[in-house]
Amino acid sequence: MRIIGAQLRISCLAALQYRVGFWSEGVLSLLWSLVGIVPLLVAVDHQGLVAGWGAWQLMVLSGWFLICSSIFGFFLEPSLIATMNHIRHGTLDYVLLRPADALLLCLVTDFAPWRATEFVLGVGLVCLSLWKIGHVPSLGEITTSFVVGASGVVALYAIGVLMLCISFRAIRLQNLAVLLESILNFGRWPVHVFQGVLKAIFMYAIPLAIMTTYPAQALLGTLEVATLLAAMGTALGLAVVARVGWRLSLRTYASASS
Amino acid sequence: MSGPAVVVEGLTKRFRVPRREAGLKAAFAALFRRDYTEVTAIRELSFAIEAGERVGFLGPNGAGKTTTLKILAGLLYPTAGTVRVSGYVPQTRHHGFLRSISLVMGQKRQLSWDLPAVDTFELNRVVFEIDTPTYKRRLGELVERLEIGEVMRQPVRTLSLGERMKCELAAALLHGPSILFLDEPTIGMDVAMQLSLREFIRTYNENHGATVILTSHYMEDVAALCPRIIVIDDGNLRFDGSIEALTRRIRPLRRVSVRAVDLPPSERLAQLGSVVDTGDGRLTLDVDPGRVPEVVSVLVQLPDCRDLEVSDAPLEEVMRELFSRSRADAGTASQPEGAA
Incomplete structure (x- = not known):
């Protein structure tokens, strides 16, 4: 935690270093979040059932999507891009020379603090939607939602780490982080709307279901225990694969020319 | 720690690197089928360095100096051979090992570009778990010796090369490493700054008993700092001993x-x-x-x-002659049978 805190401090200092950049990023981040929500709020009056989900239930899902997207944009995406650049330019040397877990150091290389606005909006949207539905989640439902949400974050990080592993061999793959963000947008919809291979991918390979659908279901009290256990198992499996992949990839690091 | 600070036995490192001809056609072709070539950067290198020694690594561009330093620092994995530094196998990245070494590279930076160096110092304090009184004492000492009291509070991007390198050195030494790897630390600096850094490195070695392993294209750096030199060329060990002994052998x-x-x-x-x-x-x-x-x-x-x-003859001349002899020997050895 002390390393995460110290690195977060550096990122905040870097964000504060340039006044114009700081405020413009803040305004843009807020606008971007609102632009994502407003059409949903407009559409909610005209939308019928989607794969069994009512309009305000979809809003709970959208709230979770914003929370997940915020975690990705705040913590994971900046670190992925920074680490891919480090690998490309050979400056990963200095990260690897620090006496701490190399993967942890890479995953806290950079942060984008302004993306926290999405988190606040996401929590707000979840609360508003639950109020509109008239459902007050029990403590068990909230806990389950957090547990499955945490599993979703673990899965998200595992996929990020696997992308880093690829970038050790194919060194100009910063676009992968952008691609992942684009794929995450499918998480705005319940996984039940997808069929066949796409559904399998979003349940197990890039498990958007664990990141957004299941946490929303847990809050709405419709998540089955078996699904919760499967979600945790999938996240754990991806985490193990990512960790092994990372260890193997580190051996192929060639640094860059002096 | 007892025994040598660094022990290298039969170290070999090979890289697989992509290659293609120049031009658009070759670039397109490489999208579908890429040729690779295997480059041997280091060939069965063996040496040992005692704690507290100052050793210069010399060799022409591409000789394998930096690759050797990176293997010693645990950044690269050897293809063959064994390496032990401070009693550790570097590639295990044991935290005790990482706390005992530091690597400074003249052409790369660890300081955050947009922030004052002092912010990176603080990050290192946390990551290396340096207690606050020790941190303050060491920072005070480094600030005084390197004269960076003012510059460490300016954004790194506004510093001159020499000022930045001084801050890089401070960042690298805050955790009190007992082994210091310096890869071209004075590259691009003016003479006054070179002398200043040279003197600092010597003092650090003498005061802290730290082992210093230095690569530099400036022979004056090596001649002034290192009683012992290790010369490698094309990945092979060519000489290991004092500058005087090398001079006696090459240019008596x-x-x-x-x-x-x-x-x-x-x-x-x-x-x-x-x-x-x-x-x-x-x-x-x-x-x-x-x-x-x-x-x-x-x-x-x-x-x-x-x-x-x-x-004695200047070290540049001695090295030039050593490398030209090496090239001549290699050329003779690689001549196909029957060639003139």
């Missing part, structure tokens, strides 16, 4: 120079030794070591004789 003649108003005729000079230069009223001769007293006694009798110096 002593260099005698003198200024005089009236120099002897060239026939007479040829009897004294091999003439290197006679320009600008200065005579420079390469002389057999056994004949130095005799030659000196002749030269001091020249009219208005002054600035008499007896020295």
Whole structure:
């Protein structure tokens, strides 16, 4: 935690270093979040059932999507891009020379603090939607939602780490982080709307279901225990694969020319 | 720690690197089928370095110096051979090992570009778990010695190369490493800054008993700092010993120079030794070591004789000759049978 805190401090200092950049990023981040929500709020009056989900239930899902997207944009995406650049330019040397877990150091290389606005909006949207539905989640439902949400974050990080592993061999793959963000947008919809291979991918390979659908279901009290256990198992499996992949990839690091 | 600080045995490192011809056609073709070539950066290198030594790594570009340092620092994995540094296998990245070393690279930076260096110092304090009193004491010492009290509070992007390198050194030394790997730390610096850094490195070594392993293209750095040099060329160990021993082996003649108003005729000079230069009223001769007293006694009798110096050949010349011999040996060895 002390390393995460110290690195977060550096990122905040870097964000504060340039006044114009700081405020413009803040305004843009807020606008971007609102632009994502407003059409949903407009559409909610005209939308019928989607794969069994009512309009305000979809809003709970959208709230979770914003929370997940915020975690990705705040913590994971900046670190992925920074680490891919480090690998490309050979400056990963200095990260690897620090006496701490190399993967942890890479995953806290950079942060984008302004993306926290999405988190606040996401929590707000979840609360508003639950109020509109008239459902007050029990403590068990909230806990389950957090547990499955945490599993979703673990899965998200595992996929990020696997992308880093690829970038050790194919060194100009910063676009992968952008691609992942684009794929995450499918998480705005319940996984039940997808069929066949796409559904399998979003349940197990890039498990958007664990990141957004299941946490929303847990809050709405419709998540089955078996699904919760499967979600945790999938996240754990991806985490193990990512960790092994990372260890193997580190051996192929060639640094860059002096 | 007992025993040598660094032990390297049979170290070999090979890289697989992509290659293609120039041009758009080759670039498109490489999208579908890429050729690779295997480059051997280091070949069965073996040496040991005692704690507290200052050792210079010398070699031409691409000789394998930086690759060796990166393997010693645990950044690269060897293809073959064994390495132990401070008693650890570097590639395990044991935290005890990482706390005992530091690597400074003249062409890369660990300091955050947009922030003052002092913010990166603080990050290192946390990551290396340096307690606050020790951190303050070490930082105070480094600030005083490196004279960075003001510059460490300015954004790194606004600093000159020399100022930035001083801050890089401070960042690298805050955790008090016992082994210091320096890869071209003075590259691009003016002479005054080079001298300043050189003096700092020497003092750090003497005060802390730290082992220093230095690579530099500036022979003056190595000659001034390192009693021992390890020369590698094309990944092979060419020499391991003192500069004096290398000079004796490669260029055993002593260099005698003198200024005089009236120099002897060239026939007479040829009897004294091999003439290197006679320009600008200065005579420079390469002389057999056994004949130095005799030659000196002749030269001091020249009219208005002054600035008499007896020295070894400059390290640059020694290295140039060593590498040209290595190339010649390698060329002969690689000649196919029957070739002229």
